[in-house]
Amino acid sequence: NIIFNGPLNAVLGGTVMFTTTLTPSEKPFTTIGWTFGSRIVVTFSGGNVIAPDYTSRITLSMSTGSLELRNLTLNDRGEYRVSLQPQGDIAKNGSTRLEVYERLSGALVTSSTNLLIEGNSVNLTCDAAAGSGFTRQWKKDDSDLIPTDNVTLYSNNRVLSFKSLNKKDSGGYSCKISNPVSNIEATFITVVNYGPENVQITGPSEIHFEQTLKLTCSAESEPSATYTWTLNGTEIHNSSVFTKVITEISDSGNYTCQAMNHITERISSAVHHLTVTGTKMVSAGCIAGAVIACLIVCAAAAGGGYYIYKEK
Numbered sequence: 001n002i003i004f005n006g007p008l009n010a011v012l013g014g015t016v017m018f019t020t021t022l023t024p025s026e027k028p029f030t031t032i033g034w035t036f037g038s039r040i041v042v043t044f045s046g047g048n049v050i051a052p053d054y055t056s057r058i059t060l061s062m063s064t065g066s067l068e069l070r071n072l073t074l075n076d077r078g079e080y081r082v083s084l085q086p087q088g089d090i091a092k093n094g095s096t097r098l099e100v101y102e103r104l105s106g107a108l109v110t111s112s113t114n115l116l117i118e119g120n121s122v123n124l125t126c127d128a129a130a131g132s133g134f135t136r137q138w139k140k141d142d143s144d145l146i147p148t149d150n151v152t153l154y155s156n157n158r159v160l161s162f163k164s165l166n167k168k169d170s171g172g173y174s175c176k177i178s179n180p181v182s183n184i185e186a187t188f189i190t191v192v193n194y195g196p197e198n199v200q201i202t203g204p205s206e207i208h209f210e211q212t213l214k215l216t217c218s219a220e221s222e223p224s225a226t227y228t229w230t231l232n233g234t235e236i237h238n239s240s241v242f243t244k245v246i247t248e249i250s251d252s253g254n255y256t257c258q259a260m261n262h263i264t265e266r267i268s269s270a271v272h273h274l275t276v277t278g279t280k281m282v283s284a285g286c287i288a289g290a291v292i293a294c295l296i297v298c299a300a301a302a303g304g305g306y307y308i309y310k311e312k
């Protein structure tokens with residue numbers, strides 16, 4: 001007949017109460033005996049006898065037989081038994097287990113590398129600075145982490161291992177460390193560097209000369225790529241948008257945009273062919289301003305000469 005609560009989890013240095021299910025009675029107990037493993041903790045048989053190493057750590061309730069144990073150490077873990085004999089009744093026995101846990105502190109997730117690059121492998125390791133008897137649980141961006149062929153957990157969830165990082169693996173990885181008396185959590189934010197990939201040039205492939213040309217280059221990249229433009233092999237510009245306010249016939253050709261990621265040290269490029277058409281163009285302003293003499297100098301690269309257009 002079990003007569004008290006358990007099993008019990010308590011904090012290192014803390015206090016635990018072994019509570020019997022007996023209601024306080026007017027009749028005193030004839031005998032009380034508490035043992036821990038094979039050692040006596042306290043006995044009562046007309047008078048208390050407390051084992052020397054428990055004298056300052058226990059309080060025995062004479063009305064219920066419950067026992068309070070204080071200043072718990074890891075050595076207090078184990079099986080506790082009680083035998084109570086109410087006056088004029090048979091002895092009642094009970095037992096329970098006590099577990100003592102150190103309170104957790106100092107959760108930390110560390111990465112095996114400072115720089116996370118797509119395709120590389122990395123391990124995230126979760127540890128507590130102090131605490132005992134704990135388990136670990138991982139989440140990614142607040143949802144339970146589901147292991148895959150590429151993402152695996154080792155060593156009782158201590159290590160979260162990525163075989164080959166993918167850009168989709170970027171996010172917040174939190175590790176919750178728990179034992180029955182406490183839980184702590186640490187989060188590691190991963191930013192997977194990747195690219196440049198999918199380099200694209202947008203803009204016209206044909207333009208009339210003297211019009212404004214604008215070519216825009218883009219790439220998927222973390223961190224953002226830097227861009228270099230070349231025209232027919234000659235470097236002409238150094239940012240994502242290339243603009244030529246007044247195009248010339250000689251602006252025809254193959255525009256190459258090279259995107260570079262200085263972290264992944266990868267380079268990727270795209271080519272765009274542009275044809276500049278026409279020989280000359282009269283601007284609308286000149287036609288409208290018929291009274292005013294208007295000069296337009298047209299550089300016609302194809303012909304190699306200059307045309308002077310005069311209007312009165």
Ligand SMILES: *[C@@H]1O[C@H](CO)[C@@H](O)[C@H](O)[C@H]1NC(C)=O
Binds near residue numbers: 014015
């Ligand atoms: C035992 O615990 C009590 C509080 O539960 C505390 O005041 C006391 O200092 C502790 N004694 C030792 C020796 O740790």
Ligand SMILES: *[C@@H]1O[C@H](CO)[C@@H](O)[C@H](O)[C@H]1NC(C)=O
Binds near residue numbers: 112121122159161
């Ligand atoms: C990650 O941990 C696993 C298992 O402990 C180990 O085999 C592997 O070499 C580690 N990888 C890295 C990148 O540290």
